[in-house]
Amino acid sequence: MIEKGRLIVVSGPSGAGKSTVVFKAINGRDKMCFSTSVTSRKPRPGEVDGREYFFIDAARFEQMVQNDELLEHAVYVGNYYGTPRKFVEDKLSAGESVFLDIEVQGARQVKEKMPDAIMIFLIPPSLGELKKRLESRGTETEETIKGRLARAREEYAEADFYDYIVVNDDIDTAANELLSILTAEKCRFAARRQMLQE
Numbered sequence: 001m002i003e004k005g006r007l008i009v010v011s012g013p014s015g016a017g018k019s020t021v022v023f024k025a026i027n028g029r030d031k032m033c034f035s036t037s038v039t040s041r042k043p044r045p046g047e048v049d050g051r052e053y054f055f056i057d058a059a060r061f062e063q064m065v066q067n068d069e070l071l072e073h074a075v076y077v078g079n080y081y082g083t084p085r086k087f088v089e090d091k092l093s094a095g096e097s098v099f100l101d102i103e104v105q106g107a108r109q110v111k112e113k114m115p116d117a118i119m120i121f122l123i124p125p126s127l128g129e130l131k132k133r134l135e136s137r138g139t140e141t142e143e144t145i146k147g148r149l150a151r152a153r154e155e156y157a158e159a160d161f162y163d164y165i166v167v168n169d170d171i172d173t174a175a176n177e178l179l180s181i182l183t184a185e186k187c188r189f190a191a192r193r194q195m196l197q198e
Helices: 018-026 058-066 085-093 104-113 127-137 142-161 171-186 189-197
Strands: 007-011 032-034 037-039 053-055 070-076 079-084 097-101 118-123 164-167
Touching: 007 018, 007 104, 007 171, 018 032, 018 097, 018 171, 037 058, 058 070, 058 079, 070 085, 070 104, 079 085, 085 097, 097 104, 104 142, 118 142, 118 171, 127 142, 164 171, 171 189
Parallel strands: 007 097, 007 118, 032 097, 037 053, 118 164
Antiparallel strands: 037 079, 070 079
């Protein structure tokens, strides 16, 4: 019998290192993947349909929303983004655990549709450290950084529905914490109760 995969939602402020930590955790491991989102934006040079995103037009995206084919969706800079339900459910049924890197509002939508999802809030050691990380990117204006820090404070205030907090002070440690959470969740009594029925 295939043990069903788990859905792991990772959120946190911009600059916390969510993607870096998730990719470090799943790199070289079987039965784990990063969810591929669907978007109405045009592919950028080098992007491949089905790898970076599933690229569709706005009309098809709206149809997916109407048909409840998305676990969550949002509009960002005039384009639609969402998590396709079928992609996630197919992976979970095949025994793969699926990681989603989404913001707090999207995470709430997923939790409503899939209450068993493991909710992880990933943060830097402090807001001061977050500011340093955003500045070190060299791509953000002072105004943008202030906006991102203000948004981080809002997200912290909204994050009370998460199951776990992982502090990304060190990438390896944070990745190991993610994997430890997944291992513990798979060993829950409710998840393995059927093994006692033999």
